Amino acid sequence: MKTTKTTITIAALAATFACSSVLAESRVWTDATGKTITAEQTGLLNDKVLLRLENGREINVSLETLSAEDRLLAMLNQPPKLEVKVAAKVSRSNSSLRDAGPASRYQVQEETVSVDARIRKSSSSAYEAELAAELYVIGEHENGYVVLDKTETAFTFTAGGGKEHxxxxxxxxxxxxxxxxxxxxxxxxxxVVTDSRGEVVEMKASNGTIEREAEAIIATHPVRRRDKGLDRLATLVDERHFRRL
Structure with missing residues (x-):
């Protein structure tokens, strides 16, 4: 899978979610036969690219008639609208008291967590470009909040890929x-869902504080470490804890 570095800032996120699309400035567009036209993309409707010519006139151009490069650019300029539903399954159990020495006994609470994110394309406009999803599972450790697990996948909304991932x-x-x-x-x-350029298309967090800490969360790298007081590798933590929530 092609890996794209993702950089998120609060300003970038605000700009991303303030509007539904980021449209290109005036440029030269090329069709499949090599013919060119100078225009500004103003939208994408179903399989039609909306272009404004230099004289101000607007035209609709079929995606299929564009060169492969320009067809991809037209879709990247206006990413699809997505519906995201996330479900977390958490089961907890308490172990019997354990002895830690002559004068110390303690109880251990064990949690098993799995998270499923369902990403659905809700817009009708064509979008064949690859998207990437990063799912982070967050836990609290003794020194702050940490990334327990990170899952990465790449997918498309083509006919074979369907409208859901x-x-x-x-x-x-x-x-x-x-x-x-x-x-x-x-x-x-x-x-976090990004396009092939690393631009954020959609983001969903379990609460606003985790969403505000997105940049720090993405910068972490889950590693395995033995915890004090535990007799086995029980948690995935990062050496650089992001700010406490």
């Missing part, structure tokens, strides 16, 4: 010791 995290098991700051517990999720 599902991203699923693998089941994650974490432990938290009662009365102590050891272990971790599930706190939420972040889903």
């Amino acid at each position: 599902v991203v699923s995290s693998k089941p994650i098991t974490v432990e938290n010791i009662s009365g102590e700051r050891f272990g971790a517990e599930y706190k939420g999720y972040l889903l």
Whole structure:
């Protein structure tokens, strides 16, 4: 799968979600036969590209008549509208008391978490370009909030790909010791959908604070580490904790 570096800033997110599309400036468009025209893209409706000529006249051009490069650009300029539904399944259990020494006993709460994100194309306009989805599962560790798991997938909304794509995290098991700051517990999720240029098309978080911390979350890299007080690898944490929520 082709990996594209994603950079998100609060200003970029605001610009992305303030309007439904980012349209190109006036440029030279080329059709499949090599003929050219100078125009500005003003929209994309079904399989038609809306272009404004230099004299101000607007025309509709079929996507199929454009060169492969310009057909891709026309779709990238106006990404599809997406409907995203995310479901998190969390099961919890408490273990029996464990001895940690002559004068210390503790109980461990175990959580098993899996998150499914369903991404559906709700707009009717054609969009054959590849999209990428990143699903982050967030937990709280002794020093702050951390990325427990990250799942990446690439997909398209072509005839073969359909209008829906599902991203699923693998089941994650974490432990938290009662009365102590050891272990971790599930706190939420972040889903980011980007186009082939790394531009954000859609983002959904379990709460506003996680959404505001999107840039820091994306910058983390989940690693495996043995937690104090636990006798097995029980949690995925990052050495650089993003700001406490």
